[in-house]
Amino acid sequence: MSPVNFIRHIVNRPWKFMLKSVPLLSPFRFQFIQFRPVQPLCIMIETLIQTMMYYFGSDVRRINHALKVYALADCIARSEHLTDNELSTVDIAAIFHDIGIKEAERKYHSNSGHYQELEGPAVAKALLADAGLDEVQLNRICFLIGHHHSYQQIDGIDFQILVEADFLVNCYEDELSKASVNSIRQKYIKTETGIKLIESMYLSAASI
Numbered sequence: 001m002s003p004v005n006f007i008r009h010i011v012n013r014p015w016k017f018m019l020k021s022v023p024l025l026s027p028f029r030f031q032f033i034q035f036r037p038v039q040p041l042c043i044m045i046e047t048l049i050q051t052m053m054y055y056f057g058s059d060v061r062r063i064n065h066a067l068k069v070y071a072l073a074d075c076i077a078r079s080e081h082l083t084d085n086e087l088s089t090v091d092i093a094a095i096f097h098d099i100g101i102k103e104a105e106r107k108y109h110s111n112s113g114h115y116q117e118l119e120g121p122a123v124a125k126a127l128l129a130d131a132g133l134d135e136v137q138l139n140r141i142c143f144l145i146g147h148h149h150s151y152q153q154i155d156g157i158d159f160q161i162l163v164e165a166d167f168l169v170n171c172y173e174d175e176l177s178k179a180s181v182n183s184i185r186q187k188y189i190k191t192e193t194g195i196k197l198i199e200s201m202y203l204s205a206a207s208i
């Protein structure tokens, strides 16, 4: 078949072409099967975002903070090629990472990182009770929420990415000096994506 006729054949009979071709394209079939487990998370994540938003109520500043940290954590996690399970752990931990702040303020009249870590896991566990997460993943998410200011305890790529995303947002929200941002970059930012983002946002000539 000439190239011109081949293109006419595809245009006129697209479905027939796909049916004939897909079984031959084994890498695509393999990828299709690989992507299927991601679907339940895609359906769930918007529900979890709304759960966090309803919990924070009219506290728009904290809702916006959580959404920014989630977006950056998800971006870094995907760029660093985390597994589906690691990605969903990072995403959910990022959405709920500061969820302990309301209880910290209510019980201790403080929003310090220590009290947020203390109160966050129990609140997250209650809010995620019906999310259908397995126990191992739920415990990991709660561990990340309960330690996300304890940088000396970083023990995995999910933890590292959550810390980086939180710093990327806090550098702006806390109006940190360039020297402070540079210190954070040297001490705490380890992933290739995180380094590129913090340099682009705060340390390049254009960011002055």
Ligand SMILES: [Fe+2]
Binding pocket: 065, 069, 097, 098, 166
């Ligand atoms: Fe935060």
